[in-house]
Amino acid sequence: MASKKITITVRIWRQAGPGAEGRFEEHRLEEINTDMSFLEMLDVLNEKLTLAGREPVAFDHDCREGICGMCGAVVDGIAHGPERETTLCQLHMRHFKDGDTICIEPFRGRAFPLVRDLVVDRSAFDRIIQAGGYVSVNAGSARDGNTIPVAQHLAEQAMDAAACIGCGACVAACPNGAAMLFVSGKISQFALLPQGRPERKRRALAMVRAMDNEGFGNCGNERECENVCPKGLSIRNIARLNREYLRAALVGTD
Ligand code: FES
Incomplete structure (x- = not known):
């Protein structure tokens, strides 16, 4: 699928810490390349916030290859977003349309206390x-698979x-x-x-x-x-x- 540029609005959860009051914040993002991953789109948002002298959105990530399990957010009400069997880092912006408003929240759960913004413990x-x-058990050195x-x-x-x-x-x-x-x-x-x-x-x-x-x-x-x-x-x-x-x-x- 050929890449194109879309304009989206993100409605994203901001919370300075566990005891702080949380709220949704809206940001319009233009010229988002549909080849970008969801996390790259958040990078664009954070660059915009940083250049404006504001706190970037905290979110977890590491491998960005769907391997480590660090990334995660609820996107439009679905953990890791709308694509099945896809981590947030492997979700691509081609699955969203020009003009979309995307709601982004942290993973919520009693046993997952919020740390900041989209980061939970x-x-x-x-x-x-x-x-x-x-x-x-002491498995020793690697054995032949058929042993x-x-x-x-x-x-x-x-x-x-x-x-x-x-x-x-x-x-x-x-x-x-x-x-x-x-x-x-x-x-x-x-x-x-x-x-x-x-x-x-x-x-x-x-x-x-x-x-x-x-x-x-x-x-x-x-x-x-x-x-x-x-x-x-x-x-x-x-x-x-x-x-x-x-x-x-x-x-x-x-
Ligand atoms: S950042 Fe490692 S699985 Fe998404």
Whole structure:
């Protein structure tokens, strides 16, 4: 698709800090190239604000390649914007029309306190991983892939679950602010493979406990998380998480 220039208005959330009053601010941006990514459009806005002597909009980003999970905002009511399986940094301005007004808000969730503007504190995810999202077996040096037989369908399901980049869109989209899709991805990627089985019960209990302690809500089968996940994680992982948790709770850890 040939690039063109469009004029848009952004209605963007500004908030100086956690206790400060927030408000939407409107800015008209002209000559936005449709080949730009959404974050590059925000760069243009920030350059404009900086040249005018104003505070730029704070937003998270790192790789800008859809890998790291740092970026994220709610665009026109949808976490990461209107394109499916797309991070905010991979969303391009060609998906917007000349004259559009685009509403941009931070990921909101009880367990994701706002830091500034579009930046929220997602360290709750880190603490859930610290509670059990790893394997502690000594795996030694890399072994030949065929040494430990893993059925292909299980390997593929584990890889699909491991695609989670921990962006938090699932939490922002869930009416209950649940982190079940994130946690279920982390639980699944290990539970499906032999290397993750020794600790599967302890892991499920510890990660669910950490999730609850962080103030995330419960899954209500709304499926909003699945719709906005930039890596296409399925809620089938949530069903697996529930089974892993039940097994551990009923049978107990070793
Ligand atoms: S900035 Fe890394 S995924 Fe978007």
